[in-house]
Amino acid sequence: MKKVSVVTLxxxxxxxxxxxxxxxxxxxxxLKNEINKVKLENVQALNKxxxxxxxxxxxxxxxxxxxxxxxxxxxxxxxxxxTIQAVGxxxxxxxxxxxxIY
Amino acid sequence: xxxxxxxxxxxxxxxxxxxxxxxTWYYQGKFNGSFxxxxxxxxxxGRLIVHxxxxxFTMKEEGQHHAALQDNxxxxxxxxxxxxxxxxxxNSLLFEFSDLNQKTHYFADTLFPMEWNTTEEHKMIxxxxxxxxxxxxxxxxxxxxxxxTITISDGPWKLGGLPGLILExxxxxxxxxxxxxxxxxxYDFDIAFFESKITKGIEGFPxxxxxxxxxxxxxxxxxxxxxDCIGCQTKSVLKFHSWEKID
Numbered sequence: 001m002k003k004v005s006v007v008t009l010x011x012x013x014x015x016x017x018x019x020x021x022x023x024x025x026x027x028x029x030x031l032k033n034e035i036n037k038v039k040l041e042n043v044q045a046l047n048k049x050x051x052x053x054x055x056x057x058x059x060x061x062x063x064x065x066x067x068x069x070x071x072x073x074x075x076x077x078x079x080x081x082x083t084i085q086a087v088g089x090x091x092x093x094x095x096x097x098x099x100x101i102y
Numbered sequence: 103x104x105x106x107x108x109x110x111x112x113x114x115x116x117x118x119x120x121x122x123x124x125x126t127w128y129y130q131g132k133f134n135g136s137f138x139x140x141x142x143x144x145x146x147x148g149r150l151i152v153h154x155x156x157x158x159f160t161m162k163e164e165g166q167h168h169a170a171l172q173d174n175x176x177x178x179x180x181x182x183x184x185x186x187x188x189x190x191x192x193n194s195l196l197f198e199f200s201d202l203n204q205k206t207h208y209f210a211d212t213l214f215p216m217e218w219n220t221t222e223e224h225k226m227i228x229x230x231x232x233x234x235x236x237x238x239x240x241x242x243x244x245x246x247x248x249x250x251t252i253t254i255s256d257g258p259w260k261l262g263g264l265p266g267l268i269l270e271x272x273x274x275x276x277x278x279x280x281x282x283x284x285x286x287x288x289y290d291f292d293i294a295f296f297e298s299k300i301t302k303g304i305e306g307f308p309x310x311x312x313x314x315x316x317x318x319x320x321x322x323x324x325x326x327x328x329x330d331c332i333g334c335q336t337k338s339v340l341k342f343h344s345w346e347k348i349d
Binding site: 057058059060061062063064065066067068069070071072073074085086089090092093094096097098100101 | 135136137139174175176177178179180183184199200201202314318321324325336337338339340341342343344345346
């Protein structure tokens with residue numbers, strides 16, 4: 001009976017030491033982190049641009065010592081696609097500037 | 103007899119000092135319209151017309167305005183750039199600014215506020231001995247080579263205040279560079295036009311800063327509300343750059 005009590009006491013002590021040291025709690029927390037990571041990766045995968053190419057095109061309004069610079073940066077799957085988009089964007093921007101000025 | 107000679111000599115010296123320096127000094131150089139962000143150099147002729155205490159500096163592009171031929175550039179540069187009128191006697195400086203409608207505006211600025219670090223370094227420009235001086239002015243570093251033998255305390259654009267005419271000047275990044283080519287005795291320019299501006303009263307550099315900022319914000323707001331790119335996935339970004347620091 002005495003032995004049983006000692007073993008039970010030891011087990012109880014081990015349990016409380018482990019719990020107090022936090023080795024169970026971080027385990028749950030790690031699991032939660034893993035779940036969040038997977039969720040984040042899924043969200044990223046949904047928004048991801050496949051193997052992209054970034055193109056920047058610039059135009060300007062030249063007043064001599066003062067300049068207004070217009071830039072369009074586009075990212076697309078291919079450089080060709082990105083360039084087409086950037087050209088379209090810049091053309092529209094320059095037209096807007098012309099409309100404002102003239 | 104001796105006294106008469108001294109008096110005559112004194113008159114001669116006074117007459118020499120009172121004699122106005124007149125003439126035009128011609129410069130050649132370049133200006134990078136993108137101020138170092140990319141290479142957009144154009145060749146310019148500079149002209150400093152001196153009439154006694156007053157002077158006028160202008161810069162005109164050599165040949166064709168190339169920017170006008172490019173699709174992605176709207177060229178609204180005035181006929182002349184970096185135009186500055188200085189009047190040493192009234193301690194005034196006026197400079198020109200051409201707006202979006204190519205309307206010319208004039209603003210005042212401080213005459214030679216820059217503090218020059220003069221050195222013993224020397225070189226010859228067109229056979230004239232010159233000394234080197236450096237300064238910082240409105241956000242940029244400038245180097246000037248001035249000729250102590252030409253007693254005109256002036257130079258291209260807003261630069262000056264050295265004990266001699268500036269024959270060569272450039273900024274630290276070499277975006278703007280002017281070098282003397284030669285001079286002539288011609289000195290005609292419309293002094294009355296600039297003097298009338300000074301007499302009427304003219305706003306200073308802070309007013310110019312306000313004017314440019316207002317122009318930019320107007321452009322920015324019109325730009326933001328005027329997107330005519332249907333189907334564009336990217337929004338364009340508008341940025342402003344100024345040769346002289348204006349913030």
